[in-house]
Amino acid sequence: MRYLPLTPADRAEMLGVIGAATVDDLFSDVPAEVRLSGPIAGLPNHASEMAVERHMSALAAKNISAGSAPFFLGAGAYRHHIPASVDHLIQRGEFLTAYTPYQPEIAQGTLQVLFEFQTQVARLFGVDVANASMYDGSTACWEAIAMAARVTKRGKAVLSGGLHPHYVACVETMARFTGDAIDARAPKLDAAPDDAEVIAAIDKDTACAVVQYPDILGRIPDLAAISAAAQAAGALLVVVVTEPVALGLLEAPGHLGADIVVGEGQSLGVGLQFGGPYLGLFGCREKYVRQMPGRLCGETVDADGRRGFVLTLSTREQHIRREKATSNICTNSGLCALAFSIHMSLLGGEGLARLAAVNHGRAQVVAARLAKVPGVSVLNDAYFNEFTVVLPGDAREVVRALADRQVLGGVSLGRLYPGVDALHSGLLVTATETTTDEDIEALAAALSEVLEGVPA
Amino acid sequence: MSRYFSEEHEWIEVDGDVGTVGITDYAQGQLGDITFVELPGVGQAVAKGDSVSVVDSVKAASDVYSPVSGEVTDVNAALGDAPELVNSDAETGGWLFRVKLSDAGELGSLMDAAAYEKYVEGL
Numbered sequence: 001m002r003y004l005p006l007t008p009a010d011r012a013e014m015l016g017v018i019g020a021a022t023v024d025d026l027f028s029d030v031p032a033e034v035r036l037s038g039p040i041a042g043l044p045n046h047a048s049e050m051a052v053e054r055h056m057s058a059l060a061a062k063n064i065s066a067g068s069a070p071f072f073l074g075a076g077a078y079r080h081h082i083p084a085s086v087d088h089l090i091q092r093g094e095f096l097t098a099y100t101p102y103q104p105e106i107a108q109g110t111l112q113v114l115f116e117f118q119t120q121v122a123r124l125f126g127v128d129v130a131n132a133s134m135y136d137g138s139t140a141c142w143e144a145i146a147m148a149a150r151v152t153k154r155g156k157a158v159l160s161g162g163l164h165p166h167y168v169a170c171v172e173t174m175a176r177f178t179g180d181a182i183d184a185r186a187p188k189l190d191a192a193p194d195d196a197e198v199i200a201a202i203d204k205d206t207a208c209a210v211v212q213y214p215d216i217l218g219r220i221p222d223l224a225a226i227s228a229a230a231q232a233a234g235a236l237l238v239v240v241v242t243e244p245v246a247l248g249l250l251e252a253p254g255h256l257g258a259d260i261v262v263g264e265g266q267s268l269g270v271g272l273q274f275g276g277p278y279l280g281l282f283g284c285r286e287k288y289v290r291q292m293p294g295r296l297c298g299e300t301v302d303a304d305g306r307r308g309f310v311l312t313l314s315t316r317e318q319h320i321r322r323e324k325a326t327s328n329i330c331t332n333s334g335l336c337a338l339a340f341s342i343h344m345s346l347l348g349g350e351g352l353a354r355l356a357a358v359n360h361g362r363a364q365v366v367a368a369r370l371a372k373v374p375g376v377s378v379l380n381d382a383y384f385n386e387f388t389v390v391l392p393g394d395a396r397e398v399v400r401a402l403a404d405r406q407v408l409g410g411v412s413l414g415r416l417y418p419g420v421d422a423l424h425s426g427l428l429v430t431a432t433e434t435t436t437d438e439d440i441e442a443l444a445a446a447l448s449e450v451l452e453g454v455p456a
Numbered sequence: 457m458s459r460y461f462s463e464e465h466e467w468i469e470v471d472g473d474v475g476t477v478g479i480t481d482y483a484q485g486q487l488g489d490i491t492f493v494e495l496p497g498v499g500q501a502v503a504k505g506d507s508v509s510v511v512d513s514v515k516a517a518s519d520v521y522s523p524v525s526g527e528v529t530d531v532n533a534a535l536g537d538a539p540e541l542v543n544s545d546a547e548t549g550g551w552l553f554r555v556k557l558s559d560a561g562e563l564g565s566l567m568d569a570a571a572y573e574k575y576v577e578g579l
Contacts, residue, residue, distance in 0.1 A: 153497070290494065290512070315512055315516050315517040316512075316517055321516075321517050
């Protein structure tokens with residue numbers, strides 16, 4: 001591709017054609033207060049590449065990375081051990097360079113991978129069908145709400161207070177433009193999830209109830225009870241899973257009455273990756289498949305009766321049906337889906353169950369140990385690998401003090417819910433198979449020290 | 457009993473104040489093999505020109521527009537298991553839904569069979 005720079009006259013002509021006075025007019029949708037009004041203040045003068053590398057390395061060395069210290073963070077992104085073979089396999093050129101196949105049938109390898117991925121997700125979630133993946137958990141959550149509105153022809157979603165606040169924010173952002181009503185509950189520092197509140201809010205205008213399982217505080221909602229209430233009102237139950245490893249121990253949402261199950265697949269195969277790219281999982285009952293967003297890969301036979309794979313129901317996708325498509329997603333997270341699928345294949349059903357048992361076992365050890373720290377109480381009476389502890393003060397301050405002691409102790413609720421005083425003493429603590437006994441002792445010791453106010 | 461046609465290739469057969477609606481034989485031929493028909497709800501209020509149904513074929517998913525205003529009184533449940541009826545029998549057994557007309561005057565803006573045939577020839 002040739003690069004042809006523009007002259008000021010070219011720019012003026014182009015602006016004239018589209019009716020803008022200046023290039024800045026094209027950014028008028030961006031609020032003025034977040035736009036840069038001039039050069040960034042305080043930037044040093046240019047420097048040599050070597051000097052910049054040295055400077056940046058020094059800055060990076062100030063970070064404590066997940067693998068370099070005792071690490072108890074979760075809240076929707078989980079540190080698991082990913083077998084080296086996953087990264088090795090996904091770097092094969094056939095996989096790494098493949099993009100959305102718009103002549104899909106010539107990409108049988110890509111389609112077969114997606115088909116296997118869908119099968120795994122459908123089994124994991126306990127649903128009839130799963131799509132070839134979405135962008136991430138939060139966007140999949142929104143898509144589920146939009147889909148429930150299409151299915152029920154109703155426009156209100158009732159959100160549990162246990163739904164991840166970032167997911168709620170994503171949903172509210174989208175709903176501002178679609179006009180869907182979002183009825184979100186506030187989270188509370190209770191041992192029990194807010195099932196009763198969700199059930200009480202479901203009415204004849206409700207398209208769906210949205211419940212996270214396990215929820216943001218690590219609690220396990222009673223999906224069957226919420227499903228029964230939703231069904232009675234003609235609403236759907238959307239279940240959100242941010243930690244798919246949990247389904248190695250917990251009953252699959254689809255077996256408990258969920259109509260649509262979505263989630264974040266990052267735990268398996270993908271890694272933390274500074275927050276992305278991640279992997280949206282999406283499945284539902286077969287009767288709703290035509291309202292399901294995204295792409296769907298199917299197995300069929302060719303003219304000679306040989307097994308082959310196709311993209312099916314593509315007529316509902318944006319590249320064909322334009323503004324009437326089921327969704328504006330017209331791709332999938334192919335490489336992350338592949339990583340998930342390889343990790344899942346290496347584990348197998350039994351391996352996943354064992355991995356889940358190890359995760360839960362590690363979390364139990366952490367919870368028991370932290371409960372012995374003076375001033376600390378464990379909120380949950382049930383959890384998978386993540387639970388909430390209540391501290392005698394502001395958990396954000398405690399987390400900072402722990403980091404000063406080289407321990408990444410958890411995610412404070414003050415960070416997730418800024419300004420919500422009722423939650424500021426809450427700390428989310430996660431353990432996985434990567435958590436060692438030494439990590440646990442380091443956390444307990446540092447926490448005791450911080451809470452006693454002993455200077456470091 | 458009389459039959460009218462729309463420029464969007466719907467036909468409507470009017471009997472008293474109820475019209476039976478489907479897509480024309482020309483339309484099914486253009487769409488190719490029909491794989492699924494999404495029908496409106498019985499009791500649903502429709503306005504002339506509203507998209508009220510979707511016909512999926514191997515090539516496209518196409519909206520079906522109501523040629524008249526009124527209320528849906530019935531849908532062709534047979535299409536659930538046999539959407540291909542729209543291919544084989546578009547203008548009789550492959551009907552989609554029935555509407556109780558709220559304004560019979562709207563029929564005046566539709567074509568008769570001869571006019572529709574001419575309209576198709578011009579496409």
